[in-house]
Amino acid sequence: MRYFLFLAVLPLLAACQPAAPDPRGVARDETLLSVNAAGRADTRPDEARLQLGVQSNAGSAAEASRANRDKMARVSAALATLGVKPDDLQTRNLTLQRIDYGPERGRFRADNLVEVKLRDMARVGEAVAVATEAGANLLGGPDLRISDREAASKSAYAAAYRAARARAEAYAGAAGLEIARVLTIQDAGEFGVPQPYARTMSMDAVAQSAAPVAPPPPPSAPFSAGVTTQEVRVRVDFALRAK
DSSP states (O other): OOHHHHHHHHHHHHHHSOOOOOSSSSOOOOEEEEEEEEEEEEOOOOEEEEEEEEEEEEEEHHHHHHHHHHHHHHHHHHHTTTTTGGGEEEEEEEEEEEEEEEEESSSEEEEEEEEEEEEEEGHHHHHHHHHHHHHOOOHHHHHHHOSOHHHHHHHHHHHHHHHHHHHHHHHHTTEEEEEEEEEEEEEEEESSSOOOOOOOOOHHHHHHHSSOOOOOOOOOOOOOOOEEEEEEEEEEEEEEEEO
8 A cells, every 4th residue: 555655646746846848948938040141242253263274286295395385485474464373273184196087186185274273363365365365265253252251251150040030020029928038049051052162174076166277366264253152051049038
């Protein structure tokens, strides 16, 4: 009989114990609200990447290689006049091969493709013109970038939080509640924004579109950097309470 009485008292003792804290961080008189929001920021690119190269055909491998090297040296020198430093040039493709098809069959072809980093956006069109005039006959790009993406995203982060806060206030007002405090802020990162990448051109595709001899130098091409839109997402957990 005492054994059964002891078991009956156990639920009563458990009910007298204080409730365990909510792992979500809300108090017993609070309501949890999770809000997902996005923020956007428009930033003007401050860096351009161009793919520039030289393709040379000759009767021997040594002659094709020499002609290609000389032309590439002139291209590099022309770009240097625009402030392009050696560290701003990176070789992306370097080939030397025998041509086994078409009217150039039996001759040799040398290709040299470099990626050019330009920090003066006002001179991108001029860079294309001077490189072509110096002998470049392969061209790709530009790939426009933002050098400090984290700094450029700060206003997007702030906009995302403000949007989450405004939405939470709307929910709380409709329910007759108010925001007591912020529990957590979770950064969901950038959304729908292409990341910078080092693009390597297919030399087979380029060779088909490139003329064996460089065309007359064109005037400086019109170039517009425009703006790059960055979007970030955030999740904010709010604790709501009665007014």
